[in-house]
Amino acid sequence: MGAATPLGHGDGAKRPMATMAGMSVVTQRAGHLEAGSPTGIIHTEALTKVYPRADFAAVDHLDLDVRAGEIFGLLGPNGAGKTTTAGILTTRVVPTSGRAFVGGIDVAAHPALAKQLSGIVSQQNTLDRQLTVWENLYFHGRLFGMGAATSRRIATELLEQFQLDRWAKASVYALSGGMAQRLMVARAIFHRPAVLFLDEPTAGLDPQSRLALWEILQRLNAEGQTILLTTHYMEEADKLCDRVAIMDHGRILALDTPADLKRALGTDTIATVRAVGDLDALSEVLTREVEGVTRARVSEGAVQLQFSGRHRVVPDIVLAADRHGFDLIDVSVAEPTLETVFISLTGRELRD
């Protein structure tokens, strides 16, 4: 796993243990150390969740390591197990078997302790409707054990930083969707969590708010914040994440940087050819006569061709189609995306 985080090694591990004096976690954690496994700030071992009355595993023997300081994405369609995985890590879902650690703390065994380490932005707006914008932050600080003066100061600073200071005294009902989301991020990082969890953070946001949120997350990450997010937007995973785990049916199908995931396809170029007539025949012709086709499939009224080692493929496609009398409507060329990776792994579209 490359440069894994030496969490719980050497001197660094002894101090936190001392601050947890008297807790059973210490022995639990020491035991974990003896195994000698260099693990990430998030670490799971054969993590499995079978919901009651379900005959399949929502999360199926998941082994995951997230490094400190990275933005890690769980990408997959609805029902892939992303939200369940995040739910276990944030102590809301009780795993059926396997183990999960955040910052070295076993989240199932010590949920109250693990919650100190997590900041959470959920899919829905969970702001306190009876408090003002500023009070939402202030009471979060108090909840996490900060004094009144400190909470007051940080609440005011964060509102400025997130450009919400104009709304400090407003009811949270007055906030737009994008602003409410920003406030939830500000609240989640208030207590400086080891990991910031975001579950489908931009679902339902307008494009402008989505971009603004991406910028915020990148800035936080630049300051060292580890972020785990779930998403079914391939673009979001591609643009934002250092590493992406592609999930389906509770399992990880592939895990790497977006660039390496795409590189592993062995595809540089994707051509989408729309034409009149027998598309299967066209697909066969193009595969045979155009150089470098690694994969072809017919979907949604078009032939999709993947190429390896080629970039300027349009003239060849047009000539080959012309030779066999096909009437082309449109030829477009693109680089592979994580969607392409998902399709080649599962044979399905991401948004099925």
Add this chain to the structure above:
Amino acid sequence: MAVVTTEETGSTAARHIEVHLRPVVAASYTALGALLLRDLRVLWKDKWIFVTRTLIQPFLLCFVFLYVFPKIGQGVGGHGPGGESAFATVLVPGVVGISIMFQGVQSIALNMAQEFGFTREIEDRVQAPCPIWLVALAKVLSGAAQGVISAAIVLPIADVVHAAGVHAHLDLHWWVVLTMVPAACIAMASLGLVLGTSFQPRNIGLMFGFIILPITFLGGTYYSWTTLAPVKIGGFSWLQTLVLLNPLIYVNEGMRAAFTSFDHMHLYVVYPVVIGFAAVLLALGLRNFRRRVLS
């Protein structure tokens, strides 16, 4: 507070993480304080709504039964100020008891059904760095505190709202007041927790129809339990036996013992049963809460 400091170590870019954790007990203690502080803040913001909401029902009960009825010669408790005053003495503690119950329902059951439902606020609240049950317990404590406040502002109502000549004979037994009122408030707040965690928001109407109404009408607000014996089938005082299932009966009898010298159920029955209801309802509510939150 968890503070993670990261430092780059040379070209490997490996990061050392220091995770400073506070012991769960200390973190839970401050979290409980913050949860209560938050509820107090909201209560202060809504103080006039709270007072109005608390007083409206007791006011109407006293107005109809102790003012209008005697005025139109329909007084309850027999004709003349003597009988009507005796009824007032029964009714006033009952009005305090029912107010305590409604406080539990309103401050906990209705809020919680909403927070579990469309506002989803509970999702954030349970991320507090403490055990999940403590979040529910904080709700019960602040709900019970609101019950105590409402008991204190409801009692004087009876002294103000009545027809001439109709007087409730109040006689405060302070030891009973100071112990029974808090115990009753915790029991009723726990009832609110059970209801709030058992009913989906869309079924709140059902909760009022099937649970709240029977509890209030058969809870000994308008009559004392000791006087129910004549309601018989054959030789069996069936109503007096049946209402023993109702927690409000004990609360109201406790209020009668606290605020009047009227006949009431023996205190050595009332205390253990009120405390027992509090313990059972609280345990059930905390279990329900945990189940609703975790999956």
